[in-house]
Amino acid sequence: MNIRSIVNKLSSFQTLIYSHNFDFVAITETWLSSNIFDNEILPTNYTIYRNDRGSRGGGVLAVRDNIVSKVLPSPTNIEMLTVEVELPQTLILCIVYLPPNPNVSLIQSVSSYLYQFQQSSNIVLLGDFNLPDIDWDTLCGSTIAAEAFCDTCFENNLSQLISCSTHIHGNTLDLILTNNDDLIDSISVSDIDNLCIKSDHYAITFELSFVQPQPTENISQHIYFSKADFHGMNSYISKSMIVNCLFLSDVEATWDMIKSIIHEAMMLFIPKIQIRSKQYPKWFSRDLRHQLKCLHTLRRKHKCSPSEHNASRLNHAEEMFQQSAAAAKSNYETALITNYANSSNLAIYHYIRSFTN
Structure with a gap:
């Protein structure tokens, strides 16, 4: 367009x-x-x-x-x-x-x-x-x-x-x-x-008319240092250092080995969780998702059975969805500002950073 x-x-x-x-x-x-x-x-x-x-x-x-x-x-x-x-x-x-x-x-x-x-x-x-x-x-x-x-x-x-x-x-x-x-x-x-x-x-x-690629989930891995087994990690690192690094004479080889040991310790002793990225923006409310499902259903109906009645219902649903989405975004951003003004809630900064990366 x-x-x-x-x-x-x-x-x-x-x-x-x-x-x-x-x-x-x-x-x-x-x-x-x-x-x-x-x-x-x-x-x-x-x-x-x-x-x-x-x-x-x-x-x-x-x-x-x-x-x-x-x-x-x-x-x-x-x-x-x-x-x-x-x-x-x-x-x-x-x-x-x-x-x-x-x-x-x-x-x-x-x-x-x-x-x-x-x-x-x-x-x-x-x-x-x-x-x-x-x-x-x-x-x-x-x-x-x-x-x-x-x-x-x-x-x-x-x-x-x-x-x-x-x-x-x-x-x-x-x-x-x-x-x-x-x-x-x-x-x-x-x-x-x-x-x-x-x-x-x-x-x-x-x-x-290409075959559509299979959808892939955008999954990121978060490491939680606050729940790490530091005693076990320290013990693993110290033993591994003595066994693998003590007698190496090359500085670069020693440094590579140290990095490898620390990485292995992190994988073994620090818990991890996979977090799936959200499909929609943060202001996309549950009610908005429900309206969207209804809208997709009406589109499929109209495509299979085109009629003035189905077209009218579809147009009305699209108009209502547009209005609801605009209101949902406005309400979400207003709430962020209000919460920050009342309690210095930092959620507004997370929202801004989602734009700025």
């Missing part, structure tokens, strides 16, 4: 993403700067890639944590962000923003950049291209820039898959282009008002 500033829409944006469980999120015109942390955009479950402009413009690609991905260098003269995704086949996912009446040199840069991938990888090119005057059936344009972009599509074997308006004024500006049509299915262009994101562009959703 072209979001036209994400900063003042973070709560609505997060609610939208978490309620749909998207694997990939691509946004243009984020208007982000370094004042906003990655974890403020999406607190959990996503790797965030950014190309900020410091003012208007900029793009974000978010990839679910259980999908292996890495950012690739993109041309510096284009507002472009590229991520390589490791699925059963390599996927090159690009998001682009072209200004209105773009310079032909920008379009030629896009073309030459994509050419390196088109023989060996699946390409999905997304974004706001600001080229309303292209006839996609005949691949012809009425301006020099539009004709140049048609040439880019032809040279890189790209098909354009959006066939309806993506803007409130009736233009098709936001596009999906790919060199493998079989990859993409179930395209939907949504009226942005239904998603509670105020923008003059509509949001586009679609499915990729």
